[in-house]
Amino acid sequence: MEEEQEEFEETLDGLLITVEGFGAFNDINKYLEIAENVESVNERMQESLEKARLFNSREFLVGKEQKDYTRLSGMTKEFKPYSDLWLNTRTWHLRHEAWTTGAWDEIDPEELETTFETCMKSISAATRFFKNKDDLPKIQEITNVMKGKIDEFKPVVPVACSLRKQGMVDRHWDELSNTVGFDIRPVEGFTLNSVVEKGMLNHTELCEDVGEKAAKEHHIEKSLAKMNADWVGCDFLLPPFKNTGTSYISGFEDAIQMLDEHIVNTQAMQFSPFKKPFEEEIEVWGAKLMLVSDTLEEWVKCQGQWMYLQPIFDSPDIMKQLPQETKRFKSVDSTWKQQINIAKTNASILFVCSKEGLKEKFVEANKNLEIVQKGLADYLEKKRSVFARFYFLSNDELLEILSQTKEVRNVRPHLRKVFEAVADLQFNDDDTMWAMISGEKE
Numbered sequence: 175m176e177e178e179q180e181e182f183e184e185t186l187d188g189l190l191i192t193v194e195g196f197g198a199f200n201d202i203n204k205y206l207e208i209a210e211n212v213e214s215v216n217e218r219m220q221e222s223l224e225k226a227r228l229f230n231s232r233e234f235l236v237g238k239e240q241k242d243y244t245r246l247s248g249m250t251k252e253f254k255p256y257s258d259l260w261l262n263t264r265t266w267h268l269r270h271e272a273w274t275t276g277a278w279d280e281i282d283p284e285e286l287e288t289t290f291e292t293c294m295k296s297i298s299a300a301t302r303f304f305k306n307k308d309d310l311p312k313i314q315e316i317t318n319v320m321k322g323k324i325d326e327f328k329p330v331v332p333v334a335c336s337l338r339k340q341g342m343v344d345r346h347w348d349e350l351s352n353t354v355g356f357d358i359r360p361v362e363g364f365t366l367n368s369v370v371e372k373g374m375l376n377h378t379e380l381c382e383d384v385g386e387k388a389a390k391e392h393h394i395e396k397s398l399a400k401m402n403a404d405w406v407g408c409d410f411l412l413p414p415f416k417n418t419g420t421s422y423i424s425g426f427e428d429a430i431q432m433l434d435e436h437i438v439n440t441q442a443m444q445f446s447p448f449k450k451p452f453e454e455e456i457e458v459w460g461a462k463l464m465l466v467s468d469t470l471e472e473w474v475k476c477q478g479q480w481m482y483l484q485p486i487f488d489s490p491d492i493m494k495q496l497p498q499e500t501k502r503f504k505s506v507d508s509t510w511k512q513q514i515n516i517a518k519t520n521a522s523i524l525f526v527c528s529k530e531g532l533k534e535k536f537v538e539a540n541k542n543l544e545i546v547q548k549g550l551a552d553y554l555e556k557k558r559s560v561f562a563r564f565y566f567l568s569n570d571e572l573l574e575i576l577s578q579t580k581e582v583r584n585v586r587p588h589l590r591k592v593f594e595a596v597a598d599l600q601f602n603d604d605d606t607m608w609a610m611i612s613g614e615k616e
Contacts, residue, residue: 175229175232175233175236178229179229179241182222182225182226182229185222186222186243186245186246186249189215189218189219189222189249190245190249192215193215193249193252193253193256194252196215196253196256197256197307197309197310197313199211199256199260200310200312200313200316202263202316202319202320205260205263205264205267206264208260209260209261209263209264211260212256212257212260212261213261215253215257216253216257219246219249219250219253222246223246223247223250226243226246229241229243230243255299255300255303255304258296258297258299258300259296259297259300259304259313259316259317259320261296262292262293262296262297262300262320263297263316263320265289265292265293266293266297266320266323266324269286269289269293270323270327273286273334273366274365274366274367274370275365275366275367276365276366277365278338278360278364278365278366278368279360281334281338281366282338283334283335283336283338283339286331286334286335286338287331287335290324290327290328290331293324294324294328297317297320297321297324298321300317300320301317301318301320301321304317305317329375329378330366330369330370330375332378332381332382333369333370333374333375333378333381333382334366334369335385336381336382336384336385336386337369337374337381337384337385338385339385339386339388339389339392340388340389340392341388341389341390341391341392341393341395342384342385342388343388344359345451346384346385346387346388347359347360349384350377350380350381350384353377353380354373354374354377354380356372358372358374387448390446390448391448391451391452394443394446394448394449394452394456395451395452397439397443398443398452398455398456398459401436401439401440401459402459404432404436405432405522405523405524408428408429408432408522408523408524409425409521409522409523410423410424410425410426410517410521410523410526411423411424411425411521412424412514412517412518412521415481415484416484416485418484418488420510420511420514421514421518422477422481422514423473423474423477423514423517426470426474426523429470429523430467430470433463433466433467433470434467436463437460437463437464437467440456440459440460440463441460443456443460444456444457444460462524462528465527465528465533466523466524466527466528468533469527469528469529469532469533469536470523470527472533472536472537472539472540473513473527473532473536475536475540476506476510476536476539476540476543479540479543479544479547480506480507480510480539480543483503483543483546483547483550484507485577486550486573486577487499487500487503487504487507487546489577489578491576491577491578491580492573492576492577495553495576496549496550496553498549499545499546499549499550499553502542502543502545502546503542503543503546505542506539506542506543506546509535509539510539513526513532513535516529550573551569554569554572554573554576557572557576558572563592563593564592566591566592567588567591567592571588571591574588575588582601582605583599583601583605585599586598586599590613595612595613596610596611596612597611597612597613598610598611599611
């Protein structure tokens with residue numbers, strides 16, 4: 175280890191000579207070659223830092239006093255201004271050329287802004303560092319030249335970033351052209367230099383306003399497209415309902431939550447000052463969502479009542495006792511089956527619930543079912559007034575008895591509530607009762 179450390183000291187001596195002599199690299203035209211040397215030095219420094227940590231850890235393990243390698247961190251600090259200067263000089267030259275002469279559609283405004291900010295900060299820091307280094311006049315000159323180039327390009331950045339924002343389409347270029355009084359739009363061979371040459375730096379505020387508007391409009395357009403896409407695959411589940419030959423709807427819980435979210439988003443768009451290009455589309459979409467929401471609400475409400483009443487009005491006894499209510503329920507039942515069959519052909523919640531007239535059908539169905547419910551309640555009240563002990567039974571229990579009058583033995587589960595001491599009955603073969611059994615089996 176000590177032999178390796180002696181060799182390492184020689185490596186650090188060589189590295190120090192390289193760092194201290196780096197001021198000799200002062201030809202800005204050789205920025206590519208110098209930047210490669212910088213990267214090589216940075217790699218050597220990183221390797222040296224790792225090796226120094228390794229030596230110190232080994233020294234700790236064998237109980238040896240740890241060697242001081244702080245001069246390495248000093249070298250790193252001393253070399254950083256050179257590193258920042260030349261790496262950012264290379265970045266600037268390569269990216270600046272790509273931005274100004276490259277294809278307009280290939281300019282990434284976020285990358286341009288981020289890279290420019292990084293170069294500006296690094297070159298400014300290097301300029302301040304070398305300002306007082308009178309022994310490095312050529313380096314001072316390079317930092318000043320680079321700072322001048324960056325300062326010169328600075329006014330171009332907001333114009334470039336604004337005009338390359340997502341959403342810039344023909345109507346925005348038309349607006350720019352009409353306002354400035356000359357044609358400005360991306361055509362074949364159009365570059366950032368074209369923008370500068372046409373004098374758009376004199377209209378920076380206009381470019382920023384139009385670019386911001388384009389971005390906001392693009393956001394609305396994307397939001398509308400996303401909401402439409404969210405409904406793809408959002409379908410009803412249609413499991414069978416008992417032995418009725420028809421089904422009921424389920425799996426709509428997520429749709430209700432999504433509806434609420436989309437309605438709020440759409441209402442926000444309706445108040446946006448940037449809605450104009452999509453105003454009609456937003457209005458249509460908002461109305462569609464409200465219709466789907468209202469229709470689904472009425473459908474779910476109808477389903478709850480229909481599922482409760484269907485077994486009741488499937489009983490011949492109830493049908494005989496309540497002919498008017500039965501007629502109303504059968505009308506609703508027919509509508510229900512018709513809509514379920516339509517849903518089976520296309521189970522998309524957005525498609526089915528936005529069909530014209532469906533909401534009104536369910537509103538009417540719910541009115542009829544409420545009338546049926548009231549008629550049923552009056553019927554049960556009448557039965558209770560005739561036989562008061564029926565008040566001990568719930569509506570469902572009483573309906574179970576009344577809907578099975580021909581199956582007299584089915585009254586047995588309810589006896590304990592109707593007669594306190596009667597737990598069961600015994601029947602003859604002809605369904606005549608011949609014995610009452612108490613809870614104690616007497």
